Amino acid sequence: MPRRSRHTTIVASLLAAACLGAGGGAVAYATLHDNSTNTVVRQVTVQQADTASASPLSVNQIYRRAYRGVVEITVTEGGTASPIPGGGQAQAQGSGWVYDSDGHIVTNDHVVNGSTSIKVRFWDGKTYSATVVGTDKSTDLAVIKVDAPSSELYPLAVGDSTQLQVGDGVVAIGSPFGLEETVTSGIVSALHRAIQGVTNFTINDSIQTDAAINHGNSGGPLLNSSAQVVGVNAQIAGDTGANVGVGFAIPSDTVKSIADTLISSGKVEHAYLGVSVQEIPSTVAGQLGAVEGVEITRVSSNTPAERANLVGSKGQKTIEGQTYPTGGDVITAIDGQKVTTAEGVQQAIDAHHPGDTIQITYSRKGASKTVSVKLATRPTQITP
Numbered sequence: 026m027p028r029r030s031r032h033t034t035i036v037a038s039l040l041a042a043a044c045l046g047a048g049g050g051a052v053a054y055a056t057l058h059d060n061s062t063n064t065v066v067r068q069v070t071v072q073q074a075d076t077a078s079a080s081p082l083s084v085n086q087i088y089r090r091a092y093r094g095v096v097e098i099t100v101t102e103g104g105t106a107s108p109i110p111g112g113g114q115a116q117a118q119g120s121g122w123v124y125d126s127d128g129h130i131v132t133n134d135h136v137v138n139g140s141t142s143i144k145v146r147f148w149d150g151k152t153y154s155a156t157v158v159g160t161d162k163s164t165d166l167a168v169i170k171v172d173a174p175s176s177e178l179y180p181l182a183v184g185d186s187t188q189l190q191v192g193d194g195v196v197a198i199g200s201p202f203g204l205e206e207t208v209t210s211g212i213v214s215a216l217h218r219a220i221q222g223v224t225n226f227t228i229n230d231s232i233q234t235d236a237a238i239n240h241g242n243s244g245g246p247l248l249n250s251s252a253q254v255v256g257v258n259a260q261i262a263g264d265t266g267a268n269v270g271v272g273f274a275i276p277s278d279t280v281k282s283i284a285d286t287l288i289s290s291g292k293v294e295h296a297y298l299g300v301s302v303q304e305i306p307s308t309v310a311g312q313l314g315a316v317e318g319v320e321i322t323r324v325s326s327n328t329p330a331e332r333a334n335l336v337g338s339k340g341q342k343t344i345e346g347q348t349y350p351t352g353g354d355v356i357t358a359i360d361g362q363k364v365t366t367a368e369g370v371q372q373a374i375d376a377h378h379p380g381d382t383i384q385i386t387y388s389r390k391g392a393s394k395t396v397s398v399k400l401a402t403r404p405t406q407i408t409p
Contacts, residue, residue: 299328
């Protein structure tokens with residue numbers, strides 16, 4: 026579900042670095058190829074998060090615990106059917122980290138998307154070929170696999186991103202601009218950010234940090250003060266494409282769920298309703314002739330929402346400088362649970378699988394109604 030809300034839209038750049046490749050027609054990509062890009066319990070593979078240290082580790086201690094589990098990823102694109110003008114090949118570079126002792130590595134989808142070959146460089150300089158296990162464009166996550174000896178594999182501990190607080194110290198390790206094993210540090214600047222992936226779907230609960238991350242950091246880990254992975258670095262905000270202290274990481278709770286599913290089945294299917302929404306706060310609901318909730322601004326064609334006869338907004342009204350939709354159905358609850366934010370609607374949908382039926386309670390012209398809706402599978406991409 027694309028998100029429209031009263032908050033300022035975050036415009037962010039993806040973080041993989043493009044470099045000149047062998048062959049004619051190699052190009053550097055505008056937003057630096059790192060171009061965009063998924064719950065199953067598995068036995069023993071992922072190293073479980075250790076109990077948090079009694080006192081925070083220093084940046085040096087975090088680095089020494091984690092650096093051998095961070096890798097540099099180089100992908101080659103192009104060939105005889107190359108999308109590159111004039112044919113030829115190009116290379117792009119990002120980061121990743123060892124997820125388990127089976128050789129699975131987590132990175133961003135946009136790091137490996139479109140690749141014809143993938144090389145993974147480990148901490149000691151040894152390089153191995155990798156194959157894609159599965160990708161999920163909606164969350165910009167991917168899992169690849171290397172056939173490397175166990176001596177090269179140092180799985181990183183996965184922490185609980187829900188335990189983060191604003192102001193907590195974090196460390197990023199990766200290969201910005203191809204400078205492998207680069208470490209930067211900062212804090213959690215904000216939580217529960219909603220960033221937009223290349224598919225135009227929202228990635229909820231993202232972590233904002235001022236730790237310096239740049240092109241090439243994509244897919245690398247964001248670590249807490251116990252050297253546990255709490256996020257995967259994915260985007261930076263700004264007009265120049267360079268670090269300005271506003272970076273975003275996909276939270277580890279999302280990462281673990283998607284990675285486990287990709288490893289188990291090779292793909293992820295997300296539930297889909299087919300609406301765009303905007304929050305209607307209680308402070309302005311009366312002036313809009315509506316109720317507090319989440320108003321539907323658009324219903325996409327041939328979707329569960331359209332089949333359920335849900336109605337999008339028909340007009341708008343500005344109150345104290347903020348524009349709100351008017352005339353649409355206002356969702357107030359899903360499966361009996363009150364919702365008041367766009368993120369709340371998205372999370373309620375994400376908690377289900379395609380084919381599940383949910384109960385949506387909404388207000389239309391002052392009357393409360395409830396409808397049963399059978400969710401579909403989220404499409405690969407939507408038109409904004």
